[in-house]
Amino acid sequence: MLQKPRGTRDFLPDEMEARRAVEWRLREVARRWGYREVCTPEFEDLELFTMRSGEGIIGEMYVFEDKGGRKLALRPEITAAVIRMYVNEAKVAPKPLRWCYYADCFRYERPQKGRYRQFWQFGVELIGADTAAADAETILLASDMLNATGVTYELKVGHLSLMRNLVKDLEPVMQRKVRAHLDKKDFDGLNATLESLNRTDLAASLTALVSTRNLAEAFEIAGAIPEKERLEQTVESLDASGVKYELNFGIARGLDYYTGIVFEGFAQNLGAENQILGGGAYRLAQLFGGDDVASCGFAVGFDRVMVSLGETALNRKDTVVGLACMSEGRKRALAVGRAFRDAGIRTEMDLMERGLGAQLAHAAKSADFAVVIGKREAETGEVTLKNLHTGEQKTVGLDEAIAEVRAHGAR
Numbered sequence: 001m002l003q004k005p006r007g008t009r010d011f012l013p014d015e016m017e018a019r020r021a022v023e024w025r026l027r028e029v030a031r032r033w034g035y036r037e038v039c040t041p042e043f044e045d046l047e048l049f050t051m052r053s054g055e056g057i058i059g060e061m062y063v064f065e066d067k068g069g070r071k072l073a074l075r076p077e078i079t080a081a082v083i084r085m086y087v088n089e090a091k092v093a094p095k096p097l098r099w100c101y102y103a104d105c106f107r108y109e110r111p112q113k114g115r116y117r118q119f120w121q122f123g124v125e126l127i128g129a130d131t132a133a134a135d136a137e138t139i140l141l142a143s144d145m146l147n148a149t150g151v152t153y154e155l156k157v158g159h160l161s162l163m164r165n166l167v168k169d170l171e172p173v174m175q176r177k178v179r180a181h182l183d184k185k186d187f188d189g190l191n192a193t194l195e196s197l198n199r200t201d202l203a204a205s206l207t208a209l210v211s212t213r214n215l216a217e218a219f220e221i222a223g224a225i226p227e228k229e230r231l232e233q234t235v236e237s238l239d240a241s242g243v244k245y246e247l248n249f250g251i252a253r254g255l256d257y258y259t260g261i262v263f264e265g266f267a268q269n270l271g272a273e274n275q276i277l278g279g280g281a282y283r284l285a286q287l288f289g290g291d292d293v294a295s296c297g298f299a300v301g302f303d304r305v306m307v308s309l310g311e312t313a314l315n316r317k318d319t320v321v322g323l324a325c326m327s328e329g330r331k332r333a334l335a336v337g338r339a340f341r342d343a344g345i346r347t348e349m350d351l352m353e354r355g356l357g358a359q360l361a362h363a364a365k366s367a368d369f370a371v372v373i374g375k376r377e378a379e380t381g382e383v384t385l386k387n388l389h390t391g392e393q394k395t396v397g398l399d400e401a402i403a404e405v406r407a408h409g410a411r
């Protein structure tokens, strides 16, 4: 028996309905904040992803050559593609641009719960606003989106300049290594790296920086950074809006295009792969041949949100009508089915040429109501409506039956 590729998933209807419901809640929040949907290709020139991150990232991607010998990659994320599109299509559009997307990404990772090779992100990119207000807006939007999904989470906000200021004398590769240790809270690894560099003097301040939750204290530890006032303003806006978050200057982010504010969301009930959102301020447009425009954005890890919501997301909302008929009632049943569907009600008719009893037994397993069209109903134009939860049954006019089903809540 053939199986799906490693790290991918199939979604059955119950799960798809749950996913779409959550996706639409995210869409609705994005709409309310003025973010309009964009779409980019599933694959891009490989260069788009290696330009900033280097060839090292190839190992984590699906890379292939097409028949014309072009080097392409399935997108591992959407931000670079959105900024490429901005440079290609919308450079002169009035700023800021507020864009959002719901799209699948591909990463060649070792699969485990919450980590897949094909996964979906709901993301936003705010392009062309280089202010504290822009930083605050994306964080508030991130929080609104996670709230809309119903997931329980913690939001952590940091800024890369503080840590960068402390390690600025190290070689860039070493800076990255130190930041990666801190991101993972790998203090043993950090100490070993600092020892190998003869820079154990940095250990105390780096550890203090990632431990503090206080902005003034963080500035004291890391020294003056040019973005001090902007960060203070952002924090002021967040506090004024009442959003729940925690300052954390240990956030380093995996992708290396970030330049300023960074933030991450964590679900409380997931294991190792508990990061459900990540984002921050970055500059990529110039690298792709555009102006040096500032951007800020984030992506919700949609699949991890669904894992975190678990069974609670699976409640079916649709009321279902099973339409049962005898052969004399079939024509009338087609018209009745149309009327129910026109009224927006999910209506399923027997296709198996089963007897009336078997049709009702099937409806009891799959529907909330049975609508029966026997010989008598076919003649009178009425329908017999049976509530399959209570067993209550009555013969009524079509409009009344539709009204009754509509008034019924979710199963």
Ligand code: HAM
Residues within 6 Å of the ligand: 076, 077, 078, 079, 080, 107, 109, 114, 115, 116, 117, 118, 119, 120, 121, 123, 124, 125, 254, 255, 275, 276, 277, 278, 279, 280, 282, 296, 297, 298, 299, 300, 301, 302, 303, 304
């Ligand atoms: P990222 O942190 O690499 O950021 O990914 C965003 C989210 O996607 C993660 O927080 C995680 O929930 C989810 N995710 C990542 N890898 C996997 C995987 N293998 N399986 C399931 N979920 C995964 C970005 O991609 C940036 N483009 C976000 C951004 C937008 N920054 C600015 N704008």
